[in-house]
Amino acid sequence: MSSEQKTTDRSVLYVSAGIALIFVAFSIILPSQMAKGANGVLSFLTTNFGWLYLMSAFIFTIVLFVIALSRFGNIKLGLDDEKPEFTNFQWFTMLFGGGMGIGMVFWAIAEPITHYMSPPVGQPGTPQAMHDAMRIVFNDFGIHVWVIYAICGLALAYFQYRKGLPCLISSAFYPILGERIHGPIGKAIDIIAVFATMFGVATSLGLGADQIATGVEYIWGIKATPGMTAVVIAIMTVIFTAATVSGLHKAMQAVANVKVWLSIGFMVFIFLFGGMVFILNIFTQTMGDYIQNFVGQSLWMGNIEWTKAWPVFYRAWYIAWAAFVGQFIARVSKGRTIREFILASVFLPSGFCFIWLAIYGGAAFNLDALSHGAIQLAVKSNISTALFATLQHMPLYFITAPLAIILIIASFAGAANSATYVLSMLTSGGDLNPSKKLCGFWGIAQGAVTIMLVLVGGTAAIKTLQTASIAAAFPFMLIMLVMCYSIYKALRQEKV
Template sequence: MLKLSILIAIVFVLIGVLLPDRMAAWMNTAQGFTLESFGWFYQIVATFFLVFAVYMIFSKYGKIKLGKDQDKPEYSRPTWFAMLFSAGMGIGLLFYGVSEPISHFAIPPSGEGSTDGAAALGMQYTWLHWGLHAWAIYAMVALALAYFKFRKGAPGLMSATLYPLLGDKVKGPAGQAIDLIAVFATLFGVAASLGLGAQQINGGLEYLAGIPNNFGVQMIIMLVITCLFILSASTGISKGIKYLSNINMSLAGILLILVLVTGPTLFLLNLFSTTLGNYTANVAQMGLQLSPFDADEAAWTQGWTIFYWAWWISWTPFVGMFIARVSKGRTIREFTVAVLLIPTLVCGIWFTVFGGTGIALELNQGLDVSSQSLETALFFVYQELPFTVLLSVLTVALITTFFVTSADSATFVLGMQTTGGKLNPSTGIKVIWGLILAASTGVLMYSGGLEGLQAAIIVSALPLTFVILAMCGSMIKAFNEDLKAAREAEAEPLSKKKKAS
């Protein structure tokens, strides 16, 4: 498995280096086919995962522990929240914090752009993309991995979670195929985030120091940060990732408060309340919207909503494995509530503050925020706030630490998945995957830029979606067997007492 996955990854990198135009054309063709033919499928599946997660909270399975009955949580709740959150969506929050809401404001999914209604609708859809649906997708994969690993003693592999359905077939070619799908979905999903991070660090350095914003500079950034995350990965999860996660949350909290206080505070608070109500009232309708009668609206949904569902699905082996690794000892109910609600709320606050500030500057002051590039929109907004340099420096530092944390976690998970589920893969294997991850990111950026990254995500996520659906069925079967065994264990002492009497 290790040799095969590394070989395929190397072949992919070589094709991207030698035939970049050909690779870009292949990826674009595959992306167009997937979006047009399977957009409906992604919408229904994302909604299904949310319904399934809510069911887990209120079901009879809620008291089952992710571990043995006597196991206690390894990390405190604040540290646990910080670790699952920073690994889950770090770079994206900064890259899209201003740029996504302002993009939806200028070009909304329906209606006229650059209006009050477009601003409200844009915030509403941003919450959709980063809210309950996204974290439900993560939660279901993480739940399956944690349950089978810590309660059943199975290897930490995607294939191992399907044992109740496939039996010993998970140890053969079928299981290897499942794990291979997970490896490459992880590789492409994380590569997209690292590409976004390199672009935005470059955008920040351009604003701060006049450094050119181009592919060459972004590759230098990738090289420097690759060295940092490989160094972090070699220290182990309990040291490197734990400390970086807490640093991330501290820096993010400081940045959020500074923008909230120095920006249009009252407007942002009102916007948060309004968006919370709109999102809650319309989450089901938005999560299934495809606009079959309007080609422009359908294209918008494919380019944004469907892309996000594919991105979150492609990240599930990575984020799910990581969240599972740090969630031992939690009950299913506690785990699902925390993973579903807390990050959703934090993401909602974040996008309201940053995106709302950008919208307010354009609506009320006439600044052209929406015409800025995705990676520079945030720094453009900073120019209109006090402490511009401090905010920019903090942002570049936070992107860097998020970058390192995401890549660090990804090398750890890729190492696990290609070594039979080892909880502590060797440093050498993590270094190899770190180099492959950096090279894959560079190839995708070189051959297609942001569009190339998006294409890789959408295509790689499709087969993984079917695996995750099977994981949900496998969990239900295993949970029922678990509860049945518990009832039989409780009944056995009573039957012995009756015989004795």
């Protein structure tokens, strides 16, 4: 296989940046029309292809585990005699860290309480509704998330480390396209990956900033206006852009350390003061329900409108993030066997997520009952306040509330740091050391896109961004389905 690639060819960069500029320009000039158009596209996709989002994640699951348990599982992600770059402990730590993102902080309490108040089936506010809500959250943040990421990660690691191809999504299609991956078709694949990643990250930046601004208002009474949200986005953009430009490894390690220790600290604290026995009980039952109903809930469409709003939305959201999260887990897994990679990258982060969700969700339900529905009222009023409302019912709120804001910043900065690097790499022909200037451009671009939309359309503009990223995930989902066949075709040529 040829690894030649014209790194001076900036067509992917120019087209991707052009699409972003056009989107922003129309969103500023015609905000209501743009929002209407984006919502129309999303409605069409989720109504007519919602089944495909669910089915795709299920297909990815089957493909991955068939590969892991087959003879292909012994193949190295690298040369046959290559050793892993990191020790098992270091590798496990990074995979655990990868499981902790801004979505986990934002939704760990807000989502189960929301489903408790408005379940897809059955009566709200009942013990059954509570257990169903936790099972739904496990389904939304569990195995399927990491299966989606692992498909991209496996493709990137295999074709980069074993076949010597550029670290681009298009490289995964070499068995099908051959040298044409370096032509217009390959570039189109990379542009779609960049588009999905850019708007997926920009949306998360908006959600994270909204939660921070709301938290500041909840704690200190400083009103969370669009201007305040824009200031928060600007500060976060400076943090993760400076971290990326100054030196990826040191910056990522520093951010990861803050995130990991704060995450562990909050988990222990909430577990101790949120009702240990209650949390352990709900974790045990929810895990049993999740395992027992795994196939059924993976493909459940009994309430179409609810399915479109939650499971379909999440599957599309993770597909939009797959390119850059896949690159992260690929980068730390060089020298591992395919079996090691799949089992570890799916089950370790998923396990971390299950524990996190059980602690946060269980504590929220326990404290909500003790406070006669106070957390439900907070979520009804503003879903972004769920975490702070829960912490308010535990000791040391004056310490934990500001620390929660730092955790949100660290959680997003880590993801945005990686995404900025991956966007730079994808738009520089797969260069593993993209220029600081290019990294700076993508960091600023992500923040600027979000700030301009928020200032023009308020926090409702975040919904438009969110819609755009989900719509962008649709063609990338089709690309990932073909990617499964391409990976299998390449593996069949291996002598194992």
